[in-house]
Amino acid sequence: MKSMSIKVSAFATVSNVGPGFDIMGFAVDVEAEEMIVNLKEKPGIKILKSLGNKNQYPLNLEKNTAAVAVKKMLSFLGLNIGVEVRIKKKIVPGSGLGSSAASAVAAPFALNELLGRPFTKKDLLLFALEGEAAASGSFHADNVAPCLFGGFVLIREYNPPDLINLPVPKNLYCTIIHPQFSIKTSEARKILRKEYSLKDVTVQSGNSSALIAGIMKRDFELVKRSMNDLISEPARSKLIPGFYEIKEAALNAGAYGCTISGSGPAIFALSDSERNARIIGHAMKKVSDAYKRKNIVYVSKINLSGPVVKG
Amino acid sequence: MKSMSIKVSAFATVSNVGPGFDIMGFAVDVEAEEMIVNLKEKPGIKILKSLGNKNQYPLNLEKNTAAVAVKKMLSFLGLNIGVEVRIKKKIVPGSGLGSSAASAVAAPFALNELLGRPFTKKDLLLFALEGEAAASGSFHADNVAPCLFGGFVLIREYNPPDLINLPVPKNLYCTIIHPQFSIKTSEARKILRKEYSLKDVTVQSGNSSALIAGIMKRDFELVKRSMNDLISEPARSKLIPGFYEIKEAALNAGAYGCTISGSGPAIFALSDSERNARIIGHAMKKVSDAYKRKNIVYVSKINLSGPVVKG
Numbered sequence: 001m002k003s004m005s006i007k008v009s010a011f012a013t014v015s016n017v018g019p020g021f022d023i024m025g026f027a028v029d030v031e032a033e034e035m036i037v038n039l040k041e042k043p044g045i046k047i048l049k050s051l052g053n054k055n056q057y058p059l060n061l062e063k064n065t066a067a068v069a070v071k072k073m074l075s076f077l078g079l080n081i082g083v084e085v086r087i088k089k090k091i092v093p094g095s096g097l098g099s100s101a102a103s104a105v106a107a108p109f110a111l112n113e114l115l116g117r118p119f120t121k122k123d124l125l126l127f128a129l130e131g132e133a134a135a136s137g138s139f140h141a142d143n144v145a146p147c148l149f150g151g152f153v154l155i156r157e158y159n160p161p162d163l164i165n166l167p168v169p170k171n172l173y174c175t176i177i178h179p180q181f182s183i184k185t186s187e188a189r190k191i192l193r194k195e196y197s198l199k200d201v202t203v204q205s206g207n208s209s210a211l212i213a214g215i216m217k218r219d220f221e222l223v224k225r226s227m228n229d230l231i232s233e234p235a236r237s238k239l240i241p242g243f244y245e246i247k248e249a250a251l252n253a254g255a256y257g258c259t260i261s262g263s264g265p266a267i268f269a270l271s272d273s274e275r276n277a278r279i280i281g282h283a284m285k286k287v288s289d290a291y292k293r294k295n296i297v298y299v300s301k302i303n304l305s306g307p308v309v310k311g
Numbered sequence: 312m313k314s315m316s317i318k319v320s321a322f323a324t325v326s327n328v329g330p331g332f333d334i335m336g337f338a339v340d341v342e343a344e345e346m347i348v349n350l351k352e353k354p355g356i357k358i359l360k361s362l363g364n365k366n367q368y369p370l371n372l373e374k375n376t377a378a379v380a381v382k383k384m385l386s387f388l389g390l391n392i393g394v395e396v397r398i399k400k401k402i403v404p405g406s407g408l409g410s411s412a413a414s415a416v417a418a419p420f421a422l423n424e425l426l427g428r429p430f431t432k433k434d435l436l437l438f439a440l441e442g443e444a445a446a447s448g449s450f451h452a453d454n455v456a457p458c459l460f461g462g463f464v465l466i467r468e469y470n471p472p473d474l475i476n477l478p479v480p481k482n483l484y485c486t487i488i489h490p491q492f493s494i495k496t497s498e499a500r501k502i503l504r505k506e507y508s509l510k511d512v513t514v515q516s517g518n519s520s521a522l523i524a525g526i527m528k529r530d531f532e533l534v535k536r537s538m539n540d541l542i543s544e545p546a547r548s549k550l551i552p553g554f555y556e557i558k559e560a561a562l563n564a565g566a567y568g569c570t571i572s573g574s575g576p577a578i579f580a581l582s583d584s585e586r587n588a589r590i591i592g593h594a595m596k597k598v599s600d601a602y603k604r605k606n607i608v609y610v611s612k613i614n615l616s617g618p619v620v621k622g
Contacts, residue, residue, distance in 0.1 A: 023517040156521035162536060164524050196507045201542065204512050205519040206334040210467035212520045213475050216527045225473060231512065 004039040006114050007310040010106035011150075011303045012091055013098035014174065014261040014268045015142035018227035019207035025098075025142040026152040027303035028174050031090045032102035034310065035066070037110040040082030045070055048086040057093055057103065062134065065100045066107035069131030073108050076127075077118065083111065094182025096262035098143030104131030105147040109307040121148060121306070125161060136185050143262065150306040152215060168302045169218040173277035175255070177246065177284045178266040180294040183239055188263035191235045204230050220256045220272050227257025227270075240265045241291045246284050253283035274299060315350040317425050318621040321417035322461075322614045323402055324409035325485065325572040325579045326453035329538035330518035336409075336453035337463040338614035339485050342401045343413035345621065346377070348421035351393030356381055359397040368404055368414065373445065376411045377418035380442030384419050387438075388429065394422060405493025407573035412454030415442030420459070420618045432459060432617070436472060447496050454573065461617040463526060479613045480529040484588035486566070488557065488595045489577040491605040494550055499574035502546045515541050531567045531583050538568025538581075551576045552602045557595050564594035585610065 012032040015025035045067050047059045061067040066085050074083065085107055093099040108127040112119050119127075128144045145153040145163050154164040196204075207226045214222035237243040237260065246267055250258035254276050255269035269284065271277045281297040288295045323343040326336035356378050358370045372378040377396050385394065396418055404410040419438040423430050439455045456464040456474050465475040507515075518537045525533035548554040548571065557578055561569035565587050566580035580595065582588045592608040599606045 019516065020520070021516070022513040023520060154517075154520055154524060156517045156533075156537060162521070164521055164528075164533065166524065192509060194509060196509070196512050198503060198505060198507065198542065201507050201512050201515050202333040205330065205332070205516040206465075206467045208516040208520045209331070209334060209465055209523045210473070210475055212523045213465060213477065213527065216524065217475075222467075222475065226467060231509065 004114050005036060006110050007034065007036045008106050008110045008113070008307050009034050009310055010102035010109070010147055010307040013101060013143040013146045014176070015098060016229070016232050016260070016262055017211065018229045018257055018259050019204055019211055020154070021204070021229060021231040022140065022142055023155050023208065024153070024211075025146040025155075026168070026174070027146040027150050027306070028176065028298065028300040029303045030097070030176070030298045030300050032097065032099055033090055033106060034088040035103070035106040035110060036086040037107065037114060038084040039114055040084060042082045043080045044082050046082070046084045048084060050086050050088040057087060057089060057099075065104035065131035065135045068134040069104050069108045069127045070111055072130045073111055073127045091178070092180060092182060094184060095178055096183065096260060096264040096266040097176070097178065098147055098262065100135035101128070101132050101143030101147050104128045104135070104144055106307050107131065109148070113309060124148060129161070148306050150304040152302060154212060166212065166215050168215065168304070171272050172302055173271045173274055174300050174302065175250070175269045175271065175277045175281040175284065176261065176266055176298040176300070177281065177288055178296045178298070179240065179288060179291075180296065181265055183264050185263045188236055188239065192231060193235060196230070200230050203228075223270060224256040227259060229259055233259050236260050236264050240267070241293070242288055243267065245287045249283040249287045250280050253280040255280045315425050316347060317421050318345065318347045319417050319421045319424070319618050320345050320621055321413035321420070321458055321618040324412060324454040324457045325487070326409060327540070327543050327571070327573055328522065329540045329568055329570050330515055330522055331465070332515070332540060332542040333451065333453060334466050334519065335464065335522075336457040336466075337479070337485075338457040338461050338617070339487065339609065339611040340614045341408070341487065341609045341611050343408065343410055344401055344417060345399040346414070346417040346421055347397040348418065348425060349395040350425055351395060353393045354391045355393050357393070357395045359395060361397050361399040368398060368400060368410075376415035376442035376446045379445040380415050380419045380438045381422055383441045384422055384438045388426075402489070403491060403493060405495060406489055407494065407571060407575040407577040408487070408489065409454030409458055409573065411446035412439070412443050412458050415439045415446070415455055416458040417618050418442065424620060435459060440472070459617050461615040463613060465523060477523065477526050479526065479615070480531075482583050483613055484582045484585055485611050485613065486561070486580045486582065486588045486592040486595065487572065487577055487609040487611070488592065488599055489607045489609070490551065490599060490602075491607065492576055494574050494576055496574045499547055499550065503542060504546060507541070511541050514539075534581060535567040538570060540570055544570050547571050547575050551578070552604070553599055554578065556598045560594040560598045561591050564591040566591045
């Protein structure tokens with residue numbers, strides 16, 4: 001076998017979309033990472049450091065989401081070959097933007113391309129979920145599913161996965177501000193409230209249901225009214241200096257809702273044009289900069305492609 | 312002022328649509344009651360017994376939902392006139408099919424017609440909600456809203472009401488079996504679990520969100536997968552002899568989900584044709600009849616009209 005190589009990109013994802021805690025996510029046109037995968041004759045999986053990139057991801061084969069996903073895929077195929085994975089993170093891990101999911105998706109996607117596509121995208125989800133579980137300790141599809149399929153995904157159920165890809169309004173824009181520090185998903189989960197009242201359940205399900213209706217009806221005002229979350233925001237906002245000020249700035253600048261992406265610290269806001277998305281980003285950055293921390297702002301439509309092969 | 316009279320009909324409603332506890336309801340083409348409203352010069356509200364109808368509704372002006380709604384409406388208009396209301400219940404109260412909501416809706420609807428429509432339907436909702444609160448002790452719109460507007464309604468928020476009228480698949484049919492005994496809404500609420508885990512919240516909101524997506528996409532298989540409820544069914548099924556057998560019979564007969572309507576004892580099942588709805592009704596009745604209780608079966612499309620003036 002000759003050495004074969006492919007370079008792919010996977011995109012960042014926003015999960016826990018307001019009231020959609022653990023059940024919703026969408027992809028954005030922001031590159032989360034670039035990955036080069038090489039096939040080798042000599043069996044074994046290797047995760048390589050990427051030159052010029054701070055290797056803030058685990059190189060350990062049990063912890064690295066790409067390695068775990070690749071291992072599952074090779075074992076499923078009964079293939080005893082070598083796979084070398086070189087990752088160039090474009091977003092710092094621990095961002096709330098699905099960095100570990102991007103690796104979990106990019107690796108089986110790339111390997112599937114190299115092998116002549118023995119699997120459908122839907123098949124790949126299972127390997128990606130196994131990979132993601134290595135990072136988070138449990139099966140979570142709210143980053144992996146939108147990263148793999150693109151679009152806005154509702155995850156009704158995990159076992160077996162029941163994913164609903166929603167029609168996305170063409171003019172739905174997302175502004176993301178990413179303060180440059182890391183929050184561990186496992187830590188961010190520990191601080192969530194454990195018990196909820198009957199009223200809490202109906203409020204959360206009322207808002208999550210209405211958010212789906214708002215997206216499907218392209219009713220941005222309804223999306224805005226629905227963007228209330230009882231689970232993540234009240235607890236995790238404490239981990240992000242100035243969160244409520246940044247949110248207020250986004251809403252005052254015209255955002256249709258603004259809250260934490262995933263475990264944070266990234267914060268996202270929705271809007272209906274690129275121009276407004278940029279104005280909102282400017283307003284958020286102005287407030288966040290006052291906290292003397294480096295911030296990166298992204299403005300994007302919803303990504304519809306999933307991972308892509310690079311030139 | 313001459314005596315003026317009007318006869319109206321209001322329709323039955325299914326609330327707590329599976330995972331849509333307290334946030335969803337739809338109307339069916341099943342007459343819940345006929346109401347005759349008379350205007351009189353002599354001030355005062357009277358609820359009259361209807362000849363040939365078992366008066367199982369309260370005649371007390373503080374408890375009768377029609378009387379409370381009429382009182383609020385007259386007081387809002389500053390009108391000091393007499394209103395006589397005669398109700399002919401077509402469904403036994405305590406059915407889970409929105410009997411009290413039908414009175415709360417029919418009365419202000421009829422009075423508005425008699426007065427030359429000073430209010431929009433949206434205005435009438437507030438009077439109907441006040442009326443319904445007289446019966447249930449709290450503001451609940453999951454019967455009142457679909458009864459007034461027709462269709463499938465998502466109630467995101469009660470205060471102020473934020474109602475989302477969903478596009479309903481044209482071939483969505485509902486089968487209802489109504490075992491002829493009563494369950495008190497207040498009693499049925501007491502037996503609900505008070506505390507829910509984080510997992511419960513995500514499961515319920517995942518299913519409620521997916522149900523909305525299923526209805527809007529006309530995806531009946533998704534509707535079926537989403538019809539899981541953690542709140543009402545596990546507790547209230549104990550009040551309905553043979554509930555799980557009846558449900559199983561409906562699902563085996565091809566229903567896209569089957570659960571308790573409102574507080575019960577009525578049970579509803581969804582299907583995609585009148586023929587299937589009748590087959591499902593037959594299967595449900597066969598099981599329920601074995602419990603030696605009289606059962607009435609209704610088969611209907613979703614009602615889209617709201618209350619109507621009768622000829």
